């Protein structure tokens with residue numbers, strides 16, 4: 001499978017921040033920004049793989065500055081690195097005060113997406129060719145981030161196994177609906 005330059009998966013998504021996107025401080029909800037991040041990451045990964053893609057994980061999202069109602073929020077995403085079936089997507093979210101033109105980075109984040117077939121089974125993806133200095137930097141540092149994710153995934157599996165053992169009746173409907181442990 002032929003590797004593709006990062007620029008082919010580059011996606012730009014700009015939105016104006018409206019009142020329903022904000023909380024009582026009149027700044028953008030973190031959850032709304034995470035939704036936008038996920039949407040643009042899926043677009044970018046799908047452009048790279050030309051396959052349906054699902055989000056496997058989100059690294060920590062650092063919210064660096066508040067985004068006010070009436071500002072624009074512009075997300076730029078591209079695939080920085082791939083393994084066999086997974087792709088790392090970098091997303092930079094920039095806020096702009098539309099009255100003054102002042103811009104600031106609101107958040108940076110990485111998502112891991114996996115290309116899947118019709119049955120939801122992971123399938124191989126093309127490699128990545130970094131071209132710019134930023135792309136080279138993100139490509140070079142990606143294997144270390146992938147190792148951290150693998151460690152985190154193992155820890156999550158251990159946590160789930162432990163919780164399942166502790167809560168032997170974890171599928172009890174009453175507990176799920178009302179927080180009531182029976183039996």
Ligand SMILES: CC(C)(COP(=O)(O)OP(=O)(O)OC[C@H]1O[C@@H](n2cnc3c(N)ncnc32)[C@H](O)[C@@H]1OP(=O)(O)O)[C@@H](O)C(=O)NCCC(=O)NCCS
Pocket residue numbers: 054055056057082083084085086087112114116120121122149153
């Ligand atoms: C993501 C998913 C397809 C992985 O399937 P799986 O059967 O666990 O497959 P594998 O263990 O072979 O993993 C496939 C690839 O995903 C990567 N991966 C899986 N879970 C991961 C995680 N939590 N973080 C980072 N990478 C992950 C693996 O490292 C592997 O990468 P590689 O092939 O490039 O080496 C599957 O877990 C899934 O469908 N999850 C739900 C996705 C979804 O619904 N997302 C929306 C959330 S609302």
